[in-house]
Amino acid sequence: MSSSAGSRGSSGCGDGGGGGVVLGSGVSKVQKSACGNRRAMGWGNDDSVGDARKFECEYCKKVILGGIPGLKGHLEAAHKETGAHRFVSYEFELGKWEMVPLLQERWINELGEGDEGASSEGGKRKRMKGVDSPSTNIIFRKNLKGDACKTIASFFYNNAIPFSVAKSDEFKEMVDLIARHGIGFEPPSDHEIGGKYLEQQVISTKKIVEEHKIFWKRTGCSILIDGWTDQKRRTVLKFSVNCPYGTIFLKSIDAFDINKSVDKVFKMMDDIVEEVGEENVVQIVTDNNASYKAAGKMLMEKRKKLYWTPCASHCIELMFEDFEKKIPLHKETIALGKKITAYIYSRNAIISLLHQFIRGKDLVRPAMTRFATSYLTLGCLNDKKGALVKMFTCKEWKSSQFAKTKDGKFIENLVVDGRLWKNIGICLRAARPRLKVLRLVNLDEKPAMCFIYEEMHQAKEKIQKSFNGVKKRYMPLWDIIDERWDNQLHMPLRAAGYYLNLQIHYSPKFKADFEVTRGLYDCIARMGGNVEERNKIHSQLENFNNRSNYFGSDLAIGLLRKHTPGTWWDSFGFEHPELEKFAIRVTSLTCSSYGCERNWSAFEMVHSKRRNRLKQKKLNDVVFVMANSKLAKKKQARWVARPANEHNIDYLSSDDEWIVDSDENSDNFDLDTPNEHIFVQIGENAGRVVGGSKDDLEIPDFDDDEDNDDEDNDGEDDMEDDDYDGHDLKYLLDI
Known part of the structure; x- marks a missing residue:
């Protein structure tokens, strides 16, 4: 690099003065000439052409107008191009980053000197030469962060990565470590991710499994078998082992043919007991279907020291299913609740209006199981009763186009009619004690x-x-x-x-x-x-x-x-x-057999089609690492307060019946039917439990005092229509 101080003249140098460092093809000090500052970044990348406002770029030999600012802009715009400028990228970027702390330090020092004595001319501080404004660094970092965030967002979009991944600890730790490394970080290749680093993770995970095995010998353990069937009727089973030290994932298999035969189910159970060690196994926990029940009895005949037990979570979920299917009041109330939430969440404008009244929270509360979600969501609706009534009676709603449609009028009438809330309260009185038991067996x-x-x-x-x-x-x-x-x-x-x-x-x-x-x-x-x-x-x-x-x-x-x-x-x-x-x-x-990770899409990916053995092994290793990593976090979370939004509406599938108005739900309710006809049907045509109770299932109004004389009454005062304690439900929202 060469630069001639004399050719610049002695005036017209408005690029600032003061000391600094020059960063060109190398890092070297450049003396200040009579014309002003040669220490600004960009010097050393040019040759003079005899004019203080014209410089020739040493890389492309192009004459640049506008002095040092023009040269900086040229280098900034061209450093990503190929050819002559391909060498300036790292050098120029490094110069920018190394200049920042020097400029900050100098600015702070000279600011202190300026505070000690102000200029006598009008009491104004002297202008500090040779240092950029402190906002320069802020603006530069703000622009850089914006570009980085856009690139990260594009990475999510282009690779179909769920947005919730941004909440994971691994994502935040990854970004933090890359930032600490600084410029020049080279990410691992796809071969390294699927090879060296995957092998390291597998080895680390296997060490954790060995730690668990030590506890199995003393406390015994439970083998948990959980399954899932996809839309193509493929069944995936996963095996995990639980003890007081925690739960570990062993493996998953494609069980399409196994579930058809009791003998095959028995052999599958027997093989996993042998793998874990019969002396360690106290029980094997599965779902309650007939094939597992029969195979469990066969296993207990062969293995005389262990038990087969049905999953308690599944049993309680079946109770909720019976409540909804066999009790008309529950069935109709849940259907109306779905009608309300699906109508709101299918329209963006109403969602925006809703969040003004419920402060960004959701009406739908996903749970690990389908029917528990129904009753938890009824609880959320009950908690937001006041907000919903205000929303459907506010000016914004009344003046909107939605309020003039028959769908909108139907939903509005449901919300403002007190009979819906009374029926929700009745459902919750029946479900709340069961939800507490479900929480007990699920959270471990x-x-x-x-x-x-x-x-x-x-x-x-x-x-x-x-x-x-x-x-x-x-x-x-x-x-x-x-x-x-x-x-x-x-x-x-x-x-x-x-x-x-x-x-x-x-x-x-x-x-x-x-x-x-x-x-x-x-x-x-x-x-x-x-x-x-x-x-x-x-x-x-x-x-x-x-x-x-x-x-x-x-x-x-x-x-x-x-x-x-x-x-x-x-x-x-x-x-x-x-x-x-x-x-x-x-x-x-x-x-419960629900102790393992229930991200079934990952397990489906492993067993969805035939692959060569090498690729299949890699996929098995990925799921092995993923499932056990999530279980380890679940174990750590036992001692940490659970965030209120750990499970939110994002956990529901995009076509879930609570957020999408299905044709089936629409057919159940004629939007032109007056609301009083619906509530009469709920209150008066309650019927009997199908194949269940012999008692009349009709539930009278809670403000009816005639039941106070019933011989079965315990003498307590009847409860009010909406006296359900919604605050107690918050305890259950971790299910």
Whole structure:
């Protein structure tokens, strides 16, 4: 590079003065000439042509007008081109970044000097020469961030990446590490991502699995089998293993042919038990369909020390399904709720209006299961009742084109009519206790095996109380619950877990009925070991029942509710080793097979078509790493407060019936039918439970006092129409 100071003349140099650093093809100091500043970025990339406002670019030999600003603009615009300018890119960008801290430091120093003494001319500060305005860095960074964000957004659009990925911790950590590296970061190639780095992740994940296996030997474990069938009737099954230390994902398989045969299902179960180790397995948890039930019995015949148990989450979900399908009031109220949400979420203008009243929150509350979503969403509608009524009575709505359509009038009448909210309250009184049990078994915050027996009993009592003890109100609900409980949920392991739960056993209300005692001794006979060990367990139970020895110590009693039952037995059962081992394996169990990642699209990708073995192995490795990574985060989240919007409307599929008005829903309601006809149908044509209760399912108005004289009434005052406590529902929104 060359530059001639003398050829510039001695005047007309308005590019600023002061000290600095020149960054050209190399980083070197350039002396200041008489004409002014040669330290500004861009010097060293030019040759003088004898005019202070004209320079020749050393890269392309083009004459640039406008002095240093013109040269800077030329280099900035041309550094991405090929040819002569391909070498200026890194050098010029590096110069810009290295100039920033120098300019900032100089500006701060000279600003301090300017504060000490202002110019005597009008009290104005002296202009600092040789330093750019502090806004230069801000503007430069703002523009750079905008370009980066646009590029990231384009990456999402062009590769069909879900927008929710931007919320993930990995995405934020990736961006942060790239920013720390700075200019010149080279991303990994596709071969490195699918090769070296994938292998590293697989090795790390397998180490985590080995850590879990250590706990399996002491606490026992549960094999969880969860399945999904896609629109092409392909069935994917995934296998995971749960213990108090957490849940790990083992593998997934294409089970299209397996589910057709009980023998094949049995072999599949038997193989996975062999893989995990029969001595470690206490139970295998699956859905409740006939093939799994039959195969589970066959497995218990072969494997004498373990149990097959149906998934509690699935059983409770079936209860909700029965509520909706067998009780007309529930069916019609949920259908009307879907009508309201689908109408709103199908129209952008109404969504914008809605958010003005509900402050950006959603009306639909997705849950892990379909029918739980229905009742949680009814709860959300109930919580937003006031906001919805205000929205459909405000001036903006009344003056809109939607308010003049028959659809809009129908929805408006639904919302402002108090009978809908009354029916929603009735549905929620029946569903809320069940939702709490579902939350218990799904979140895995504590071993559900010890608590589900008691929670189910308390849920029935709460339903009875919420309907004021009137049999014809709560008995149809009880009949549905009892049918599912007796056939699917009442299992020996759950009875034994109830008996061995210190928090329940040492309470004054504890009572071991025949079913509980029989379940306990069934488990002892199956899991207690040889005859001598079983006899010892039986004798040690006497000390446990009587709180003898260390069972009754102040420390042990004081920590009953500060430990999970399994950790309590591990701490205070040392005087009774046989009973301790048995109790730990029973009280450490889960009840649900939903413990693994339920992102079925990833599993479907692995099994959607035939591939060569190398590519299939890579896909299996990707799912293995992904599923276990998500499970590890779920484990860490146990001790962290859950964000209120962890599950939002984005988790619903784009064609979900709660946000898209289906033809089926439209046919169910004639938009020209007056609303009073609909509510008469709900209130008066309640009918009976199909194949269920013998009692009349008609639910009278809650303000009708004639039921106060009913012999089944517990004497409490009737509840108001809309006295459902919506705040309690917030506790359930983590399902």
